[in-house]
Ligand SMILES: Nc1ncnc2c1ncn2[C@@H]1O[C@H](COP(=O)(O)OP(=O)(O)OP(=O)(O)O)[C@@H](O)[C@H]1O
């Protein structure tokens with residue numbers, strides 16, 4: 249089994265969860281390799297605090313992971329990969345290697361919106377790694393709130409499963425890592441330890457090591473090189489597209505600074521109420537046909553507004569702002 253904790257958004261709990269999941273798997277007597285793929289390499293520092301050698305850790309922040317994995321994985325039954333925030337090349341390589349990608353997500357609409365890039369990358373990686381499965385994990389939920397239920401409703405429109413177990417905001421997670429331990433070692437029987445056990449039981453890691461999976465990964469390597477060349481020839485995002493938009497019955501003009509399947513950032517000097525509905529119209533850079541998308545303003549600042557689309561627009565955006573067929 250090769251599991252990765254991935255989300256381009258920083259601070260959602262990837263490293264905390266990766267360490268705790270890895271420790272739990274060792275209690276099932278599986279030999280684990282923990283790959284810290286974040287250039288910052290914090291997991292080796294965590295391991296050194298009290299010489300916690302319950303599993304092996306290597307620091308491997310490289311976009312060649314999918315090529316290196318066969319060698320690295322020798323002798324291990326399960327591999328847990330901690331992904332860096334916002335590093336497209338390393339994260340694509342991780343996803344080409346992964347069987348189960350867990351996407352921790354904080355319970356806020358902006359957090360969902362910020363995870364759109366990760367979802368697009370999963371879609372890209374699936375073209376070469378058909379065994380890749382992605383699942384959201386609600387992380388850092390404030391205890392005693394209905395944030396989890398709300399975020400599940402928000403995630404309804406996205407075609408990806410959400411893990412039932414929710415991880416709450418708890419000081420034991422922070423304290424245990426400071427001590428160089430997992431929560432199961434630091435506070436066994438605590439709510440945090442229970443959450444981690446429940447999560448791992450739900451995911452079921454018993455599918456263990458699969459040599460055929462690694463053979464498939466080897467086959468992906470050539471495809472991946474082709475993909476990198478494609479990416480260079482066809483940049484995905486065309487910035488500064490002129491856009492007409494309407495909010496509360498009034499018409500405005502601005503420019504799209506950034507757009508993804510889940511939303512866009514529109515440069516404008518006007519300020520708007522967060523939560524207001526917006527309808528935006530712009531011309532496809534491919535065939536110059538008008539594209540109309542409705543969304544909600546989730547952010548308004550001096551540079552412009554952040555818009556979250558009502559329904560994810562992956563196909564529309566792919567057709568509109570790339571040169572892919
Ligand atoms: N469930 C939680 N409860 C309380 N604190 C948490 C929880 N999860 C993470 N934290 C704290 O939030 C901070 C960020 O967590 P972590 O480093 O695991 O996130 P990350 O997604 O790996 O971040 P980055 O993208 O920067 O690598 C850390 O200080 C960590 O201790």
Ligand SMILES: [Mg+2]
Pocket residue numbers: 262263264286330331332
């Ligand atoms: Mg991290």
